Amino acid sequence: MPNQEESLLLYLNEAIATTRNKEGLFRIVTEKLRLIFPFDVISIVTIDTEGQYKRLFLRDYFTDLTIPSRHNNRNLRHPIAGTPTERILLDNKIQTLDLQEVAKEYNGESPFNYLIQQGVRFMTVVPLRIAGTSLGVMCLASRRHPHFEPADLSLLGKIGSLVAVAVSNTLAFEEVAQREREKSIQLAVNNALLSIKERGQLFHTVATEINRVVPYDYFGVRIRYRDGTHKAFAEFGKQDDGTFAPLDPDRWNEVPEYGQMEGEAMELFQHPAIYGDESFRRLSDKYRLMRYIAEHRNTRSLLIAPLWVQEDQTAVLSLSSKEEGNFDETDLELIKGLVPQITLTMQNLFAFEQIESLSAQLEQERTYLIDEINTTANFGEFIGQSPTIQPVLTRITQVAPTDTTVLISGETGTGKELVARALHNLSPRRDRALIKLNCAALPAQLIESELFGHEKGAFTGAVDRRIGKFELADGGTIFLDEVGELPLDLQAKLLRVLQEKEFERIGGRRVIHSNARVIAATNRVLEDEVAAGRFRADLYYRLNVFPVRLPALRERPEDIEPLIRFFLEGFTKKMGKPVRGLRERDLRAMQQYSWPGNIRELEHVLEQAVIVSTGPFLEFAGFSAAAAQASPPIPLPDYAPIKTLRDQERDHILAALQRTAGRVSGPNGAAVLLDINPKTLEARMKKLGIQRTVVAS
Known part of the structure; x- marks a missing residue:
């Protein structure tokens, strides 16, 4: 027998010294032990x-025992205090326990109950030191009571010393291997975080790499708000083949009261923690969300690592597994190391995605503006082929490719801005900006700042430097709408820019040069304004280099029908x-109406008709009343004299003034009724010899 013992010990010692594979080593140990000591189960607990905590290191079976999987989990850590393990370690000697007696001592709550249920009654415990x-x-x-002689106990003690060495070596190797895996995973995750910019691909890589060290079934990065609502930032589930696939972020929509369940469990996600076995079951009893998953x-364990906890939101990384007690403190520390x-x-992804979103929005706006310009300024989109409008289109075509200053005149609503856009779009400057300024839309004291800009502190309220419209239009086109409304002092400064191509900002001393093409527009009769002393003659001649007069809609009745079709198509679609x-x-x-508001008035009438109409035909009740009040022309016999357009316009203005008791401006004035600028109406009245006092009397 001594020779056999010595041979066995030498064999085990050599196996321990040469075998690096944990499973192979302990297979040899258990096989040799069973030749001498019969048993049904062998386990090593470290x-x-x-x-303070014990952990299953190895378990092997040699009979038909069926042990629940949770009792074979080597990652599960159990506290020792108050357990049979605590007593065994204190005795520090080889002993054989009657498992039924142990169960009685612990009120039937012994961890050996599952063995007792399988008929296993006895356990010989060998300390490993x-x-x-x-x-x-x-x-x-074993199921049967073992009988050990003193020599057997001595041999078990010696084998225990050898096994202790083997366990110590294996634990050291595993720790080194674990540290290497952790370093490897940290490097792989950091490389992914630094190199991958697309959210889905990035977190799919992160989930896959972490799974190599900490196996799990679910990976999620979610943002939970204080009101209980949530947002899935990245979520993946493990497939049958072991790979990860993104989860549907809307999968919770069918769960009743999910929002309340999320809010109830909010406190769980404030602190790093692991839950498994009993601790997870307690969560399931307390929180409906945990019970649901x-x-x-089929979730049995959970790892939570908050990324940030703020007053209004919490971002959390969570892992879950279908295995009980799948995670331990080492896993949590690894994940916490990746959190920063x-x-x-x-945060970089949020910023990057926001920039991408804004870029996409700006690109959409740019595309929209280009389309709008091309739509409104493309010559093919001018509606109308009447003999009256054709010469105007010809003049626009002739002057557009040049840098010549253009003065567009015409009544309100005739399309002066449309012509200005066409002139810019058909010019070599079309790739630069078209800067617009409505000279009638701003107080006189602000127009100069808008045109030429100002320096910080130039006047009260000038808290910052402002770039003026002429400076912005350098290399492009500036469109001065309602130029007849400019005050006389600004007319002189504008004249200088036209002559010298230079100006200074308000409060500035530096001369700024601007190569901007000027297009001006007015609904006033500037010749009358010059005669009345309200507009500088030299500025008028500088602006009127190439005049383009837009005819009123009443001068082109042939174009009314195609304009109607154009507007109706747009409004019905919109x-x-x-x-x-x-x-x-x-x-x-x-076609018979005089259209004092011109194309703009026609557009508004049609828009209203599209909104209010319900039957098979468009309804124009409001227009019909207005047209009747405006006394539309009645067809005359062929021999009857026809009024001139001048007389027709004069009668129309007189009718409006009659209804307003001679009032021109204000909310109840004729200008509002005719949808025309009050100053334009006054100029027309002067030209036509109409006096308000005569009408009012």
Whole structure:
């Protein structure tokens, strides 16, 4: 027998010294042990350096025992205090336990109950110590009571010392390997965080790399708001083949009261923690959300690592597993070590995605503006082929490619801005800006600042430097709408810019040069304004280099029908309204109406008709009343004299003034009724010899 013992010990010693594979080594140990000591189960349990937690190191079966999987989980850490393990370690000797007696001592709550249920009654415990330090115990469990002679116990003690060395070596190797894996995973995750910019691909890589060291079934980065609502930033689930696939962020929509369930569990996500086995079951009892994922997702353990906790939101990284007690403190520490870099990456992703979104929005706006310009300023989009409008289009075509200053005149609503855009779009300057300024839309004291800019502190309220319109239009085109409304002192400064191509900002001393093409527009009769002393003659001649006069709509009745078709098509599409018919009588009425507001008035009438109409035809009740009040022309016999356009316009203005008791401006004035600028109306009255006092009397 001594020779056999010596041979066995030498064999085990050599195996321990040469075998690096944990499973292979302990297979040899268990096979040799069973030749001498019969048992049904062998297990090795290790304890941490503080002696507070135990952990399953190895278990092997040699019979038909069926042990629940949670009792085979080597990652699960159990506290020792108050357990049979605590007593065994204190005794520090080889002993055989009657498991039923142990269960009685612990009120039936013994961790050995699952063995007792399988008929296993006895367990021989061999302490594992090395250099005076306890590593744990080796347990040999059997259905029959073992009978050990003193020599057997001596041999078990020697084998225990060898196994302790093997366990110590294996733990050291595993720790080194674990540290290497952790470093590897940290490097791989950091490389992914630094190199991948697309959110889905980035976190898919992160989930895959972490899974190599900490296996799990779910990876999620979610943002939870204080009101209980949530947003999935990145979520992946493990597939049957072991790879990860993104989860549907809307999968919770079908869960009743999910929002309340999320809010109830909010406190869980404030602190890093692991939950498994009993601790997870307690969560399931307390929180409906945890109970739901346990029942419907088969979740049994959870790891939570907050990325940031703020007053209004919490971002959390969570891992879950279908295995009980899948995570331990080492796993949590690994994940916590990745939190700062993941947090920084998320913030960068937020910023990057916001920039991408803004860029996309700006590109859409740019595309929209280009389309708008091309639509409104493309020559093919001018509606009308009447003999009156054709010469105007020809003049625009002739002057557009040049840098010549253009003065566009015409009544309100005739399309002066449309012409200005066409002139710019058809010019070599079309790739630069078209800067617009309505000279009648601002107080006189602000127009100069708008035109030429100002320096900080130039006047009260000038808290910053302002770049003027002429400076912005350098290399492009500036469109001065309602130029007849400019005050006389600004007319002189504008004249200098036209002559010298230079100016100074208000409060500035530096001369600024501007190569901007000038297009001006007015609904006033500037010749009359010059005669009245309200407009500088030299500025008028500088602006009127190439005049383009837009005819009033009443001068081009042939274009009314195509304009109607154009506007109706646009409004029905824009409002999602059905296409309705246009009665012949309504078309004739529109062709006979004088249209004091011109194309703009026509557009408004049609827009209103599209909104209010419900039947098969468009309804023009409001227009019909206005047209009747404006006394539309009655067809005259062929021999009757026809009024001139001048007389027709004079009668129309007189009718409006008659209704307003001679009032021109203000909310109840004739200008509002005619949809025309009051100053333009006054100029027309002067030209036509109409006096308000005569009308009022």
